[in-house]
Amino acid sequence: xxxxxxxxxxxxxxxxxxxxxxxxxxxxxxxxxxxxxxxxxxxxxxxxxxxxxxxxxxxxxxxxxxxxxxxxxxxxxxxxxxxxxxxxxxxxxxxxxxxxxxxxxxxxxxxxxxxxxxxxxxxxxxxxxxxxxxxxxxxxxxxxxxxxxxxxxxxxxxxxxxxxxxxxxxxxxxxxxxxxxxxxxxxxxxxxxxxxxxxxxxxxxxxxxxxxxxxxxxxxxxxxxxxxxxxxxxxxxxxxxxxxxxxxxxxxxxxxxxxxxxxxxxxxxxxxxxxxxxxxxxxxxxxxxxxxxxxxxxxxxxxxxxxxxxx
Amino acid sequence: xxxxxxxxxxxxxxxxxxxxxxxxxxxxxxxxxxxxxxxxxxxxxxxxxxxxxxxxxxxxxxxxxxxxxxxxxxxxxxxxxxxxxxxxxxxxxxxxxxxxxxxxxxxxxxxxxxxxxxxxxxxxxxxxxxxxxxxxxxxxxxxxxxxxxxxxxxxxxxxxxxxxxxxxxxxxxxxxxxxxxxxxxxxxxxxxxxxxxxxxxxxxxxxxxxxxxxxxxxxxxxxxxxxxxxxxxxxxxxxxxxxxxxxxxxxxxxxxxxxxxxxxxxxxxxxxxxxxxxxxxxxxxxxxxxxxxxxxxxxxxxxxxxxxxxxxxxxxxxxxxxxxxxxxxxxxxxxxxxxxxxxxxxxxxxxxxxxxxxxxxxxxxxxxxxxxxxxxxxxxxxxxxxxxxxxxxxxxxxxxxxxxx
Numbered sequence: 211x212x213x214x215x216x217x218x219x220x221x222x223x224x225x226x227x228x229x230x231x232x233x234x235x236x237x238x239x240x241x242x243x244x245x246x247x248x249x250x251x252x253x254x255x256x257x258x259x260x261x262x263x264x265x266x267x268x269x270x271x272x273x274x275x276x277x278x279x280x281x282x283x284x285x286x287x288x289x290x291x292x293x294x295x296x297x298x299x300x301x302x303x304x305x306x307x308x309x310x311x312x313x314x315x316x317x318x319x320x321x322x323x324x325x326x327x328x329x330x331x332x333x334x335x336x337x338x339x340x341x342x343x344x345x346x347x348x349x350x351x352x353x354x355x356x357x358x359x360x361x362x363x364x365x366x367x368x369x370x371x372x373x374x375x376x377x378x379x380x381x382x383x384x385x386x387x388x389x390x391x392x393x394x395x396x397x398x399x400x401x402x403x404x405x406x407x408x409x410x411x412x413x414x415x416x417x418x419x420x421x422x423x424x425x426x427x428x429x430x431x432x433x434x435x436x437x438x439x440x441x442x443x444x445x446x447x448x449x450x451x452x453x454x455x456x457x458x459x460x461x462x463x464x465x466x467x468x469x470x471x472x473x474x475x476x477x478x479x480x481x482x483x484x485x486x487x488x489x490x491x492x493x494x495x496x497x498x499x500x501x502x503x504x505x506x507x508x509x510x511x512x513x514x515x516x517x518x519x520x521x
Numbered sequence: 522x523x524x525x526x527x528x529x530x531x532x533x534x535x536x537x538x539x540x541x542x543x544x545x546x547x548x549x550x551x552x553x554x555x556x557x558x559x560x561x562x563x564x565x566x567x568x569x570x571x572x573x574x575x576x577x578x579x580x581x582x583x584x585x586x587x588x589x590x591x592x593x594x595x596x597x598x599x600x601x602x603x604x605x606x607x608x609x610x611x612x613x614x615x616x617x618x619x620x621x622x623x624x625x626x627x628x629x630x631x632x633x634x635x636x637x638x639x640x641x642x643x644x645x646x647x648x649x650x651x652x653x654x655x656x657x658x659x660x661x662x663x664x665x666x667x668x669x670x671x672x673x674x675x676x677x678x679x680x681x682x683x684x685x686x687x688x689x690x691x692x693x694x695x696x697x698x699x700x701x702x703x704x705x706x707x708x709x710x711x712x713x714x715x716x717x718x719x720x721x722x723x724x725x726x727x728x729x730x731x732x733x734x735x736x737x738x739x740x741x742x743x744x745x746x747x748x749x750x751x752x753x754x755x756x757x758x759x760x761x762x763x764x765x766x767x768x769x770x771x772x773x774x775x776x777x778x779x780x781x782x783x784x785x786x787x788x789x790x791x792x793x794x795x796x797x798x799x800x801x802x803x804x805x806x807x808x809x810x811x812x813x814x815x816x817x818x819x820x821x822x823x824x825x826x827x828x829x830x831x832x833x834x835x836x837x838x839x840x841x842x843x844x845x846x847x848x849x850x851x852x853x854x855x856x857x858x859x860x861x862x863x864x865x866x867x868x869x870x871x872x873x874x875x876x877x878x879x880x881x882x883x884x885x886x887x888x889x890x891x892x893x894x895x896x897x898x899x900x901x902x903x904x905x906x907x908x909x910x911x912x913x914x915x916x917x918x919x920x921x922x923x924x925x926x
Contacts, residue, residue, distance in 0.1 A: 223907055262735045263908040279739055280524075287736040293729030297539065309531045310737035354733075
């Protein structure tokens with residue numbers, strides 16, 4: 211069964227098509243990444259899928275139901291803009307979020323204590339949210355998102371605002387949940403996170419999904435890259451290099467030809483090119499992303515990341 | 522529906538505990554104490570005045586000589602008994618009337634509010650009045666008449682009493698007072714409390730918690746939970762205040778004002794008062810929450826609170842204007858128009874003892890409250906959450922009233 215299905219989803223804000231005819235299948239029990247720059251429509255898409263807002267056109271099902279809110283007890287959602295009641299205690303916040311999803315308040319408190327202890331925040335259990343640091347408050351909200359042991363966890367930009375240590379913690383948590391058979395969906399504009407964690411991804415740009423499937427498949431869309439360094443600069447071996455080869459001094463960069471690596475090697479050796487170094491790289495998700503979503507979108511995302519790092 | 526109510530309970534429980542355990546709530550409870558203290562002080566100052574005014578008046582219809590004797594007797598005896606012991610004595614100005622007036626009609630139609638009318642002679646006094654006032658004044662009239670006719674005699678004349686039933690008109694007038702008092706209390710409470718709902722969604726919106734709520738539970742549940750949390754808080758306030766008022770009045774005050782019994786009787790009147798307060802509150806709170814939910818900032822909410830209060834004033838004036846005109850179009854309108862209906866119907870309860878129309882009114886008000894709530898939720902989802910129009914969802918609970926949801 212699919213955790214989420216969407217057909218022809220459209221969401222218009224004041225004439226702007228934030229979500230533009232999206233079809234999506236997210237299988238159960240996977241880590242699914244939604245990749246795209248800010249403003250691509252990721253958040254709107256997630257909010258529509260979760261039933262926070264209704265779409266203008268199209269249909270969606272969440273855990274098999276077309277009334278997403280009816281599945282509330284089985285879903286956990288961490289919104290992009292975090293927010294909690296400032297004067298509530300950490301443990302009460304977790305219990306309250308669990309109660310919203312149908313968990314009895316006392317069970318939520320008990321589980322909240324355990325979760326906080328596991329996260330190394332036992333000392334913050336009875337502290338008010340306003341007394342916590344931003345990172346701690348985020349952790350509390352994350353605990354509140356999973357306290358009721360949901361079958362589907364949706365995290366909107368969960369890594370933003372976290373330091374490297376907490377990012378690693380969050381990655382571990384996502385892996386743990388997935389290992390228990392929970393479907394985890396998260397959106398990000400950082401390709402590296404998606405690459406490390408996801409089996410499946412959807413690439414979103416301008417309200418549309420430009421790719422949807424396995425990370426492998428996305429990568430396989432590109433031929434492996436060959437990086438070659440030779441002693442000679444010219445010779446008969448040059449004919450073996452495919453069209454579109456980039457020359458850079460003694461370096462040659464080109465896509466691996468369809469015929470494979472052996473004919474190329476033979477030609478190089480016979481032509482006495484004098485191979486100083488040769489590497490064949492599988493393309494990364496970033497390269498795949500560039501080829502799928504286009505240079506402009508990729509550049510926009512790189513900018514966001516470096517801007518984010520400056521902050 | 523069950524799920525919506527469960528979720529509403531979760532929301533309501535959080536709101537209620539958040540309010541109750543805040544320091545501000547203490548001041549909220551203390552708030553009405555300030556005017557109460559002022560009222561008590563003012564009440565004590567006015568006490569003597571009030572006592573003078575409340576001294577009953579005996580209207581005397583005798584010949585002038587005997588009346589003079591009676592007044593002199595009162596003056597003499599008052600020196601011993603104190604100035605407030607005897608009722609005031611006033612001569613009925615017979616010249617104003619063509620014929621000798623009937624004592625009974627004097628009681629109901631005169632400008633002066635006579636408690637009793639004394640006629641006949643000093644030897645054979647006839648006292649006309651209601652049972653209550655006769656019992657109260659019988660002895661002192663006998664004493665005065667006896668003393669006036671013969672200061673030495675210890676034999677007091679037998680007073681012939683002429684009992685009148687209090688006229689229907691009079692009771693109706695008095696019951697209107699009860700109705701109006703009920704309306705004023707009801708209005709004050711709803712004005713004080715419903716206005717607080719205006720700002721109720723601002724915290725969630727500015728904190729972005731609304732996203733968590735909207736992702737987990739229906740928006741109806743958020744609205745219902747918030748409104749009922751405030752209703753329960755209002756009841757806590759009312760219970761505390763009325764206890765304080767009761768204690769205050771029994772310690773320092775002149776006792777609880779002696780309002781005439783309402784037509785439906787006190788227990789039912791009080792129950793209706795609680796129900797009508799809840800209804801009035803629920804309707805206004807639904808409206809205000811809906812309006813407040815549209816506001817983006819606290820500043821906007823503050824700006825909106827003035828027109829909201831004005832709206833309540835208008836409703837109140839409609840109701841109070843109609844209160845004394847039972848059955849007239851303005852009163853009918855006030856009873857049917859949902860916002861003024863609780864006020865007008867409470868006034869009715871004081872004046873008429875028919876019960877069935879309260880049932881209809883309460884059901885109507887409840888439906889209207891739900892309707893406003895649903896409109897508020899729909900507007901909120903549409904304009905604030907920017908929810909789409911497609912993929913219409915069927916609402917099980919409010920299906921009957923959901924038009925655009």
